[in-house]
Structures are given as structure tokens and as C-alpha cells.
Amino acid sequence: MAMALRAASRVLLRAGSRLGRREAVDGARRFANKRVLVETEGAAGATRIAVMKFRNPPVNSLSLDFLTEFVISLEKLENDKSIRGVILTSDSLKRGNQTKVAATEKTEEKRATRDHGGRLQERPGIFSAGLDLLEMYGRNPAHYAEYWKAVQELWLRLYLSSLTLMSAINGASPAGGCLLAITCDYRIMADNPKYTIGLNESLLGIVAPFWLKDNYVNTIGHRAAERALQLGTLFPPAEALKVGVVDEVVPEDQVHSKTLSVMAKWLAIPDHSRQLTKTMMRKATADNLIKQREADIQNFASFISRDSIQKSLHMYLEKLKHKKG
Numbered sequence: 001m002a003m004a005l006r007a008a009s010r011v012l013l014r015a016g017s018r019l020g021r022r023e024a025v026d027g028a029r030r031f032a033n034k035r036v037l038v039e040t041e042g043a044a045g046a047t048r049i050a051v052m053k054f055r056n057p058p059v060n061s062l063s064l065d066f067l068t069e070f071v072i073s074l075e076k077l078e079n080d081k082s083i084r085g086v087i088l089t090s091d092s093l094k095r096g097n098q099t100k101v102a103a104t105e106k107t108e109e110k111r112a113t114r115d116h117g118g119r120l121q122e123r124p125g126i127f128s129a130g131l132d133l134l135e136m137y138g139r140n141p142a143h144y145a146e147y148w149k150a151v152q153e154l155w156l157r158l159y160l161s162s163l164t165l166m167s168a169i170n171g172a173s174p175a176g177g178c179l180l181a182i183t184c185d186y187r188i189m190a191d192n193p194k195y196t197i198g199l200n201e202s203l204l205g206i207v208a209p210f211w212l213k214d215n216y217v218n219t220i221g222h223r224a225a226e227r228a229l230q231l232g233t234l235f236p237p238a239e240a241l242k243v244g245v246v247d248e249v250v251p252e253d254q255v256h257s258k259t260l261s262v263m264a265k266w267l268a269i270p271d272h273s274r275q276l277t278k279t280m281m282r283k284a285t286a287d288n289l290i291k292q293r294e295a296d297i298q299n300f301a302s303f304i305s306r307d308s309i310q311k312s313l314h315m316y317l318e319k320l321k322h323k324k325g
């Protein structure tokens with residue numbers, strides 16, 4: 001009997017590490033893939049809220065692996081009928097004792113910041129650095145196509161999610177980081193002038209895809225989007241609030257509690273009427289991509305493969321590598 005139990009628990013452990021860990025923590029539940037930690041709050045049987053924490057060191061860039069894990073986690077939450085609201089945030093915390101590994105070391109692991117025990121660490125103050133530039137540089141067209149399909153998938157899942165989605169923006173949020181935020185129903189940003197948010201693609205010599213542009217227009221209006229997209233504006237919190245990229249700016253240590261209290265207000269609205277309203281507002285924008293997904297993938301793959309675009313990305317990566325501070 002004991003042997004059978006041990007064998008069963010080994011099978012469960014193996015399945016657990018394949019599917020993501022699930023454990024009980026102080027009455028709350030959590031599951032984790034390697035790059036996304038999901039914690040749920042609230043009593044069993046009652047409405048619960050999930051917090052999805054990004055932890056893809058060093059800067060929470062949207063790598064293919066991260067996108068895949070994100071979509072799997074979101075799908076799990078969509079299928080859990082007790083969950084009605086999800087908060088997106090970064091697991092990046094201000095930590096002491098960090099050492100930035102030399103920029104000359106090339107691999108992903110070596111690029112990350114590590115603590116003195118050699119463990120990989122998030123760089124602090126980053127919500128998400130956006131799409132992973134290394135997925136778009138120096139690869140082949142088939143890879144670009146696969147990557148773009150995953151980017152589209154994440155956007156569609158978030159934009160059309162029946163859950164109430166909120167972002168607790170606790171760090172820098174350029175380009176794809178801003179994409180994550182503007183798919184949400186509500187955005188709360190930490191009041192730290194070092195953090196900026198916006199679609200800065202034009203500064204990299206690339207162009208935001210039409211569906212992200214549409215999402216931006218729906219969020220801040222046509223004229224503001226037209227200007228911000230051409231200039232690649234990254235807004236500090238006060239300006240982000242003024243233009244409407246975010247809905248609230250609060251002191252950094254209150255971002256989580258404020259998001260929870262706003263979430264409670266949204267969850268007081270009946271789900272069916274809120275969801276139908278959300279669909280009514282968003283369906284046409286999403287359908288616009290759905291009906292031309294394949295063409296959008298091919299456009300991206302050929303655009304990003306151009307020598308001139310690869311050169312721009314190379315220069316941008318070099319600039320990042322050699323920047324001071």
C-alpha cells in the first residue's frame with residue numbers, strides 16, 4: 001500500500017511539473033509555470049480573483065516561451081468558474097545584493113541579473129519590456145511566423161477575455177508591455193517618474209501592427225494615438241493618466257491594494273451584462289484581425305526579415321547594450 005502511494009505521488013509530481021505546480025498557501029491557491037506565477041485570492045466556493053505575476057528575467061520580455069505559458073495560464077483561469085477577475089502585474093521587486101552580469105556574456109541566462117547565490121533575478125521596476133527583440137532579430141521567416149502567431153494569440157485572448165482584467169503596472173511598460181496593459185479593462189500605474197508606458201515602435205524603426213494601433217485608438221482616441229504612435233511616445237505616469245493610457249496613478253506601495261479595491265467594484269456588476277457590453281465594444285476590433293490573421297503573419301514575417309529592419313533592430317539592441325545607467 002505504502003509503495004503504491006509512493007508510486008502514485010511520483011506520477012502526480014511528474015504530472016505537476018509538466019502542467020505547472022499547484023500548491024496551497026495560507027488558504028490561497030497558486031499555480032506556476034516557469035515564467036508566470038498565478039495566485040488566487042478568496043475563499044473556496046466564493047468569487048475569487050487571480051493575480052498573474054510575470055517572472056521572465058531579466059525584463060519580462062514576451063519571449064515565445066513566455067507567451068505560451070501566459071496563454072496556458074489564462075486559459076486555466078478562464079475555465080475556472082470561480083474566478084471572475086484577473087490582475088496582471090510583474091513579479092519584479094526591488095531586491096538587494098544584485099550583480100549585473102557583464103554585457104559581453106551572450107546567452108539568455110548570462111544576460112540576466114543574478115543574486116549572490118547565482119540565481120536569476122528580474123531587474124527591478126519593469127512591468128514588461130515588450131516583445132522579445134531576440135525573437136525578431138537574426139532568425140528565419142518560419143520562426144518569425146511562429147512568433148507572430150503567438151503574439152496575436154495572446155492579444156486576442158486578452159482583448160476578448162470574458163474575465164475582468166486589470167493591470168497593476170509596477171514598472172516600465174514599453175511597446176508589448178503597453179499592449180498587455182491596454183487589453184485590460186482598467187489600468188493602475190505606480191507613481192514613479194522612472195516608469196514609462198506607451199507604444200515606442202517607431203523609435204526602433206518598426207511599426208505597430210494595425211490591431212495594436214486600433215487597441216490604442218480605442219483607449220486614448222484617434223488624435224492622441226496618431227501623435228503618440230508617430231513619435232513613439234513613452235509617457236511617465238502623470239502624462240499617461242492625462243492622455244488616458246492609464247486610468248489611475250497611485251503611490252507605488254498602494255498599486256496592489258488599490259487594484260484589488262477597484263476590482264471589487266467591477267465584480268459587483270453582473271457578469272452577463274458586463275461581458276456582453278465588453279464584447280459589444282471590442283468585437284469589431286478583434287474581428288478585424290481574426291479575418292486576416294494569416295495575412296498579418298505573412299506581412300510581419302516579410303517586414304521583419306527586411307535587411308533595413310534587421311539593421312534597425314541590430315542598432316537598437318546595440319544601443320540597449322551600451323547604454324549607461
Ligand SMILES: CCCCCCCC/C=C\C=C\CC(=O)SCCNC(=O)CCNC(=O)[C@H](O)C(C)(C)COP(=O)(O)OP(=O)(O)OC[C@H]1O[C@@H](n2cnc3c(N)ncnc32)[C@H](O)[C@@H]1OP(=O)(O)O
Pocket residue numbers: 058059061103111112123124126128129130131132133134172174175176177200201204206207208209299300303317320321322325
Ligand atoms: C508594413 C507594416 C507591417 C507591420 C508589421 C508589424 C511589425 C511590428 C513589429 C514589432 C512590434 C514590436 C513591439 C515591441 O514590443 S518591440 C520591443 C520594444 N521594447 C523596448 O523598446 C524596450 C527596450 N528595453 C528597455 O527600454 C530597457 O531594457 C528597460 C525595459 C527600460 C529596462 O531597463 P534596464 O533595467 O536598465 O535594463 P537593460 O536595458 O540593461 O536591459 C537588461 C537586458 O535586457 C535586454 N532587453 C531589454 N529589453 C529587451 C527586449 N524587449 N527584448 C529582449 N531583450 C531585452 C537588454 O538588451 C539587456 O541585455 P544585456 O544585459 O545583454 O545588455
